[in-house]
Amino acid sequence: DAGVTQSPTHLIKTRGQQVTLRCSPKSGHDTVSWYQQALGQGPQFIFQYYEEEERQRGNFPDRFSGHQFPNYSSELNVNALLLGDSALYLCASSNQGPSTDTQYFGPGTRLTVL
Amino acid sequence: AQSVTQLGSHVSVSEGALVLLRCNYSSSVPPYLFWYVQYPNQGLQLLLKYTSAATLVKGINGFEAEFKKSETSFHLTKPSAHMSDAAEYFCAVSGDRGSTLGRLYFGRGTQLTVWP
Numbered sequence: 698d699a700g701v702t703q704s705p706t707h708l709i710k711t712r713g714q715q716v717t718l719r720c721s722p723k724s725g726h727d728t729v730s731w732y733q734q735a736l737g738q739g740p741q742f743i744f745q746y747y748e749e750e751e752r753q754r755g756n757f758p759d760r761f762s763g764h765q766f767p768n769y770s771s772e773l774n775v776n777a778l779l780l781g782d783s784a785l786y787l788c789a790s791s792n793q794g795p796s797t798d799t800q801y802f803g804p805g806t807r808l809t810v811l
Numbered sequence: 812a813q814s815v816t817q818l819g820s821h822v823s824v825s826e827g828a829l830v831l832l833r834c835n836y837s838s839s840v841p842p843y844l845f846w847y848v849q850y851p852n853q854g855l856q857l858l859l860k861y862t863s864a865a866t867l868v869k870g871i872n873g874f875e876a877e878f879k880k881s882e883t884s885f886h887l888t889k890p891s892a893h894m895s896d897a898a899e900y901f902c903a904v905s906g907d908r909g910s911t912l913g914r915l916y917f918g919r920g921t922q923l924t925v926w927p
Contacts, residue, residue, distance in 0.1 A: 739901050739917030753914050802855040
């Protein structure tokens with residue numbers, strides 16, 4: 698049973714560029730959440746996708762956007778990158794069924810903005 | 812909004828000693844509570860979860876946590892530390908109990924060091 702997968706593993710960009718990160722949820726899961734983890738901090742919630750719609754959003758600017766596809770996979774897009782966007786981006790998947798609220802995390806994508 | 816406080820950003824113990832990592836939460840209603848572990852350069856792995864079925868929750872790798880509503884605490888313990896327990900530990904609370912949205916609020920983490 699494949700867990701949550703993310704690509705790429707590492708990414709280096711320069712300020713002002715745009716980046717797309719990808720996530721495939723755990724088999725049987727239909728909900729994807731994205732988190733940003735800055736160095737030395739706990740993960741911060743960016744947004745959550747279910748049924749191809751953004752269901753909930755954290756305190757992140759509109760430069761952060763996402764998408765969920767019919768196969769439940771998801772993308773996180775960040776425009777106009779800032780140095781402060783350097784972080785580990787974590788994807789988590791879960792199920793909207795009765796046993797909800799357990800999120801399983803992928804290994805993350807390490808983004809470095811120069 | 813929910814919040815989580817982890818007391819002690821660094822905890823050091825000797826191999827074989829008791830591990831105690833502290834977590835306090837703020838919530839207007841009993842929440843779902845979680846402990847995750849993060850090894851270097853990896854994602855988060857679920858250790859255990861509290862959903863009100865029992866106040867003492869047993870997790871993987873010999874860890875357990877006790878929910879104390881009166882103290883709004885959910886401390887993580889392990890009777891005997893092992894070198895392989897060295898990692899970063901995060902306490903988290905679910906934002907909307909009873910909701911299907913399930914946003915997680917995380918503490919800042921506690922780095923556990925185990926000395927031989």
